[in-house]
Amino acid sequence: MMYSRNKFNRLTRNEYLPEIIMIIVMIIMIHFCNTYYEYTGNQYVLIDDDHLNEFCPLYPSTMQGSKDVIMLENAEWSDSPNVQMGGIFAPNDCKSRQELAVIIPFRNREYHLKLLLKYLHPYLQKQKRSYHVFVVEQIGNVTFNKGIIMNVAFQEALKTRSTFNCFIFHDVDLVPENDYNVYECDKKAPRHLSPAVDELRYVLMYNHLVGGVLALSKEQFTKVNGWSNLYWGWGAEDDDMAERIRNSSYRLSRPPNHIGRYKMIRHEKRERAVNRHKLLQGWKRYLNDGVKQLDKIDYTIENVHQEKLYTHILVNLTRSATHQLDYLLE
Numbered sequence: 001m002m003y004s005r006n007k008f009n010r011l012t013r014n015e016y017l018p019e020i021i022m023i024i025v026m027i028i029m030i031h032f033c034n035t036y037y038e039y040t041g042n043q044y045v046l047i048d049d050d051h052l053n054e055f056c057p058l059y060p061s062t063m064q065g066s067k068d069v070i071m072l073e074n075a076e077w078s079d080s081p082n083v084q085m086g087g088i089f090a091p092n093d094c095k096s097r098q099e100l101a102v103i104i105p106f107r108n109r110e111y112h113l114k115l116l117l118k119y120l121h122p123y124l125q126k127q128k129r130s131y132h133v134f135v136v137e138q139i140g141n142v143t144f145n146k147g148i149i150m151n152v153a154f155q156e157a158l159k160t161r162s163t164f165n166c167f168i169f170h171d172v173d174l175v176p177e178n179d180y181n182v183y184e185c186d187k188k189a190p191r192h193l194s195p196a197v198d199e200l201r202y203v204l205m206y207n208h209l210v211g212g213v214l215a216l217s218k219e220q221f222t223k224v225n226g227w228s229n230l231y232w233g234w235g236a237e238d239d240d241m242a243e244r245i246r247n248s249s250y251r252l253s254r255p256p257n258h259i260g261r262y263k264m265i266r267h268e269k270r271e272r273a274v275n276r277h278k279l280l281q282g283w284k285r286y287l288n289d290g291v292k293q294l295d296k297i298d299y300t301i302e303n304v305h306q307e308k309l310y311t312h313i314l315v316n317l318t319r320s321a322t323h324q325l326d327y328l329l330e
């Protein structure tokens with residue numbers, strides 16, 4: 001008897017049809033509300049609500065949305081008449097919301113840098129950001145160590161201006177496509193600005209990915225103790241950063257995929273770090289290996305000078321630069 005009753009219920013299921021339709025409509029409505037919201041408000045700003053009106057808007061009318069990025073065969077250094085020597089800009093018609101230090105780690109990629117700066121300067125100016133571009137280059141003949149030079153750039157930037165409150169670490173080979181992707185730090189958590197990269201078919205590869213373009217406030221960077229100094233060669237120092245962020249109880253902030261879009265400038269394969277997986281397993285050492293330990297690293301700043309479009313920091317590293325931290329690897 002039970003069997004036939006169930007069957008009967010199933011047959012009359014359509015009496016729930018109005019409810020089912022209503023639920024579907026609600027899901028669609030929530031979806032649309034969300035995408036609308038994502039354009040304008042999925043980040044927590046650093047400014048107090050009471051003072052919000054005194055500053056440039058988060059989405060000034062000068063923004064244009066998506067723009068085609070054209071890869072040129074021979075990029076030249078572009079003219080940016082509004083940029084001050086050293087790669088500095090501030091809007092003159094409103095009060096800037098944050099002071100950004102844009103930090104680009106670099107080695108032997110002049111073409112990439114030319115192309116990136118050609119797009120990045122007008123992009124940030126349309127957003128009415130107040131910013132200063134630092135290109136930090138590793139010289140000397142040893143393997144690349146991106147973590148150390150980014151930590152060095154953080155410290156050097158603060159020496160030039162102690163009021164920087166947002167640090168944007170920017171790979172040289174990623175050009176932003178949509179200027180609604182505001183270069184601004186999020187009060188609650190580090191913000192991963194590059195979830196969608198064309199080479200990766202514009203999808204986020206894994207949820208704790210932070211590579212590419214990452215914005216941290218000064219407090220956030222200090223709390224996670226900056227980058228690890230121990231990764232030589234390419235790869236995994238960003239995954240190490242993801243662990244630092246997670247262990248510091250932050251939930252990553254991100255623009256939605258249709259906004260956080262980037263074009264990657266192609267390049268030849270790079271030297272991968274051989275021991276990167278092993279290193280990554282030891283991320284828990286992070287309070288003993290980061291920007292606070294820079295004084296234990298043997299590096300020299302050979303030069304800091306102002307170019308037309310950026311401030312150039314040249315850092316010389318030797319292979320034994322991290323010997324005082326090697327005990328952490330045992």
Ligand SMILES: *[C@@H]1O[C@H](CO)[C@@H](O)[C@H](O)[C@H]1NC(C)=O
Nearest residue numbers: 139140141300302316317318
């Ligand atoms: C880097 O430092 C090493 C050791 O002090 C020195 O021999 C080398 O000439 C420096 N390289 C550059 C490019 O300044």
Ligand SMILES: *[C@@H]1O[C@H](CO)[C@@H](O)[C@H](O)[C@H]1NC(C)=O
Nearest residue numbers: 139140141142143271318319
């Ligand atoms: C620099 O590296 C190249 C190639 O790895 C090597 O041939 C050269 O001898 C090195 N130069 C110095 C000064 O160590």
Ligand SMILES: *[C@@H]1O[C@H](CO)[C@@H](O)[C@H](O)[C@H]1NC(C)=O
Nearest residue numbers: 243245246247248249250284
């Ligand atoms: C951070 O890592 C330590 C060591 O594994 C662990 O004890 C602690 O609970 C972690 N904290 C958070 C917030 O994940």
